[in-house]
Amino acid sequence: MSGDDRPTMPPVRLPSEAELARDALAAPLFARAVSLARWADEKPVPVGAGGELLADGLAEAATRLGLIADPEGTAATAEAWNLAVDTGLLEVDEDEDAEPTLESDEAVGTASGGGELARLTGSVAPAEVLELWQGGMETVLADAATPSLEDLLGDLEGVVGDDGEIDPDAVDLDALEWDPEEETDFLDSALGNLYLFTLQDPAVASGAMVPLPVLAASMIVPDDMDEPTDEVLEEVSVAMMRLDEQFRILEPTGMLAYRPVDEALTQEADDALPDDEPAPDEEEDVSRYGMVRLTPLGLHGMRQRMLDAGIDAPLVGDLAEEDATTLLGALVSYPETGAREEVEGWFAARDSADRAARDLLAAARGRDDEAPGRRLVCQQALSLAGDAAEPALRDVLDDAELGGLARVWLVEHGAEDVPPPDERMVFWLAVDTLAAQLATAGEPDELRELIRGLVDQHAGFFDKAWKVDHPAAADVLEAMGRLHPDRGTAKEARKAAFKARSAHPG
Template sequence: MPGDRSEMPPLRLPSEAELARQALAAPLFADAVRLARGVRPAPAAGTPGTRDAPVTVVPGGADGGAGGAAGGDALAWRIAVATGLAGAGGEPGPAGNGSAATGPAGERPAAGGAARAATAGEVVRRITVAGPGEILGLWRGALETVLGGNGTGPGESRGHGAASPDGSPAGRPDGAAAGGAAAGGADAMADRAAGAPVTGTARARLHGADTVLDQVLSGLYLLTALEGGAAGPPWPSVPLPALAATAVVPAGMTHPTDAVLEEVLAAVVRLDVRFRELDPLGAVEYRPVDPELIAEFDGNGGPAGDRGETAASGGSGEETAPGAPGGPPGPGDVHRYGVVRLTPLGAHGLRARLLAAGVDAPLVGDLAERGAPELLDAAGRLPEVLAREEVRLWLDRREPRAAAGELLAAARGDDRAAPARRLGCQQALALVGPEAEPALREVLEDRHLGGLARVWLAERGAAGVPAPSEDLVFWLTVDTLAAQLGAGDARPGDPAGTAALEALVEGLVGRHSGFLDAAWQVDHPATGEVLEAMSRLHPDRAVAKAARRAAYKARTRGHG
């Protein structure tokens, strides 16, 4: 699945056994299994009693084309065939051939319609004894069936994709009696929306390699991992308009135009259809868009109706107030535009798609078996909470003194990323117990590590710690700033933001009046870059100018 990142933050998922249990409990997948179990093998041609034998048939063919299996079973039957839960065979023949033919839902096919005999798949006969991995593989196949364009299309009965008046998808226990005109009306509007044109950025992305749905799902996975991935489910819910905007609004646009907002709303209507299908599959928990809003959007020239060139021209040019019919959602309307939460099962499926697309999507704890250099490199790019959890899991598998030795060895170096590794090492060592003290004492005279070793020992009240030289104090200060300021290719900025960095620099220069005069002489590869960054961050123009002069001296001398 395409994404805007080559690496995702780690996510915590339940065990495969728990995920498999959730897959079997998902209504749409359970229906696919139920349909496959009910299929009886088609008798061979010429077998005595063929005309009178009861045969399960799939109207419209086993590929589930338009006019396929009745009602809410259409998409479930497609999943059954696509995943191998049920097979398809036999020759097409007239439905009214005198056999007691029934469809997957028990209905007879329409008179005169074509029918294809179905066969029971070998997979469904094994599903009761299948392991978690096999069940999850089948479920991922179901996910691909829905996402790959094999779900219901315009004009078909959506069944599981239709919404009941209370917002629950039809075909599920909580919406089983919600068919009829109300659901049909919502389906009709959604069907027309699915076939409506898109313009500008939306069209380019929709017809390009990265579809809007792929980008939205990738964004949902990323937001989930960032906001609560390490803690595990349940994860935060995300308003559908916000997800749609990530795929439609051009990068860097802070004030979307009316035309772009219209594209966002058009994407919301389309995504509403797709998330209604993903909800009963167990991939997401979805509160659908209020049908009244779709009707309002339809009545104001939105994509649910005959829009002509409205979208292409960017609308009438009149600005619509937030919350007004056809306009962007107001502060109290966001939930009416749909809210989606990724489930653990959905995260499992999306992660498999990300990995297949070459995107690194690790799980919490994956770093526990890797070396200290990989741990420090990866943890340096993670939010603080995630980094701390990864380090804790890594330390749990190692003896404290040995772990400290590995971390210290990985923190050495004069390369551009070394300051970030040392800062990560210092933060990781904060979680190590007193048993690691011998490893810290061994590096007290090390140019790269002596400063952080003294800090670690002093914080724990260790005796006999030699005082650092002035050169070591300045070197450690520059090294720490290089990591926190993100000099060069090092850690990209401090998580606390620019304001905190400004306060850090201002406080450092304020406490040590001669800092800039001494700092440019520090023999550290990042000295010049650190001083240049300080000149940009310090609010006092005179101090900033002095920092630039110091940076020039450092570079002239060969320090950064």
């Protein structure tokens, strides 16, 4: 995949590697795994054929972790032990003299501290801690995306032996309706959407949690569906419950802050009559349906996964040392908050605000398809340059491509003696602005209002706009024909688009 073809995510702001490493070491599952590895390093611990703790060892390990009285303590201890084995914090040595056995509580080897524990015990760099945590997170992600046999089988009759355990020989694995790739894609999609929520919603970026129904709906409900059907709502409900199970597994890794679905809701749903399904009251506590957000550590982990998958997932500040052309090209796809932070860092890395402003204006020129977007973000970037940018903007007042935006900037900043634009520049700037909006934002309702305002403000708008020597004039006029609510005006726009294409072919 070439660099130009890589999908691009909005930029993310992350704490320092040292802060993230501290978060990783404090994550419950990881901290427990390290504690158990240190325990085993003091004296090798007997283990079973799969490296699992035996009954006595499991109880002793749970006691060491302070979980012995917790109803879920045994399971949490086993999960931490397994993570320590999977990540190399523990090393399992099989006893060559041990006889093969089917007994689940008979030792066939010992476990002691592994190479990764030795790294943590020494002077370890934050990046090494994060690498180790990332490997553990990947293991837990794989576990979360793998349903239990009970979930897959449903009815366990005929597959459970006298000892209460599932008999593997009685299970037809080929007949199970389970697609591992689909399960993985489902969880990846949820976490990817949660990453986007965090970067694009200021409230979530500030620490607010995303309701689980909202996250599930973002995965299931089509963008063009005004009112979800009953079938779609049922899919959302099923997705919520799948995510609830998976997020419960992921939370101890430290990547998520999660408030699970209230288990009483399931009982309420079971008790409801067919035509009396429970629904949230107008002010019902939405947290009962589950709330989730990615932690800074989770954002780091997701970003690393995206980078490994060939997705461009930039950090805020990555562009500080880049040239103006690279900056503007990237900012076109950035959300407002991320763009502002990036521009502030870019200006801060330069000695001369005047020189920086001139570089931005030079980079904004062009007649290529991306040029209108560059000019739009250039104008937005220059709003952060302060008064030092004024000389550079006055120098381009007569420039055919930049004179319009320069006048807008100068007027907005209270500059005096700003010459009014001629009619050609007015309409060129209008077409350029609409072209930038169409390229960066699509066709939202706000653009409809902008189009209506332009047409109402300028008499004979279309008669003048089609004559503008702008490479996007025909495309802009066609879009105005699609978006203007008045049929007659929309027809005028389409006629003007035809004239523009005829006057400026190619």
